[in-house]
Amino acid sequence: MSTDRFAPLPEPPYYAVIFTNQRSKGDDKGYGDMAETMVKLAKTQPGFLGVESTRDETGLGITVSYWKDETSIASWKANGQHKIARQSGNEKWYEYYNLRVAKVERSYSGPHES
């Protein structure tokens, strides 16, 4: 299988931005285009480590982006195109969301042998 949709596991500590969101109905094309653009743009930002993202058929999505430190998160938040995207998110794309910033302390991948 491909592990393209998994982010790498650098040595902790690093940061995770956990964004859990319920999409509003409609404008899937506009939203999809924006989401794709934002991922491409995030990948060019200093301190970006990776992203993992999925969404079910009801529109509940979880996206976790990983960053080297708080400074890289702050720079990404200040990016002009990202600001415009967040504004659209607040105005029309999300019914509800939670966002948490967390410091990753340990990690591993699997499956493990039992």
Place this chain on the structure above:
Amino acid sequence: MSTDRFAPLPEPPYYAVIFTNQRSKGDDKGYGDMAETMVKLAKTQPGFLGVESTRDETGLGITVSYWKDETSIASWKANGQHKIARQSGNEKWYEYYNLRVAKVERSYSGPHES
């Protein structure tokens, strides 16, 4: 809309266990039953704060569970039924997974007014 699938936002710090996983094909019934049982059991554990979980049609899932502290995560990991479920996960239910333990430092919900 309902916010049932969102976890509460207690005052940080608290802990997040970010589990990103690719389901193997097949045994959806067995897996679904186990997953439901594990969520019910987790909710009875000391220090459990909530869970957010979603999975797309390709089988890529992200489940983030929230815990009061490291002690509550360790107790849950030591739970006998949870151990058996993890063993099945390693043996047959997951093609690949990443697990990260992170300390939540700040959080908010939205949408926000722009």
